[in-house]
Amino acid sequence: MKVWIEQEYCTGDGLCEEICPQVFKLGDDGLAYVRDDGAVSSDGGKIGAVLVPEDLEDGVLDAQAECAGECIYVDR
Numbered sequence: 001m002k003v004w005i006e007q008e009y010c011t012g013d014g015l016c017e018e019i020c021p022q023v024f025k026l027g028d029d030g031l032a033y034v035r036d037d038g039a040v041s042s043d044g045g046k047i048g049a050v051l052v053p054e055d056l057e058d059g060v061l062d063a064q065a066e067c068a069g070e071c072i073y074v075d076r
C-alpha cells in the first residue's frame with residue numbers, strides 16, 4: 001500500500017501524526033508529510049507517495065478515516 005497527502009487541503013491539526021507517528025509528520029510549514037523509511041518526504045502530493053510497511057497499514061487507514069481535510073490518499 002502507498003500513502004500520500006494532498007497538502008493543499010491539509011488543516012495542519014496534526015491528527016495523523018498523533019494516530020500514526022511512524023508514517024506522518026508535521027513539517028516546518030505546518031502541513032503534514034509522510035515519512036519514507038525514517039526520513040520525511042519533502043515532496044507533497046502523489047509524487048511524495050511512500051510504501052507503507054504492512055504492520056502500519058491499519059494506523060494509516062485510521063488516520064485517513066479521521067483526517068479533517070480528507071487529504072490522506074492510499075493506493076493498493
Ligand code: SF4
Pocket residue numbers: 005009010011012013014015016017024031032063066067068069070071072
Ligand atoms: S489529519 Fe489530515 S488534515 Fe490533519 S494534519 Fe494530517 S493530513 Fe493534515
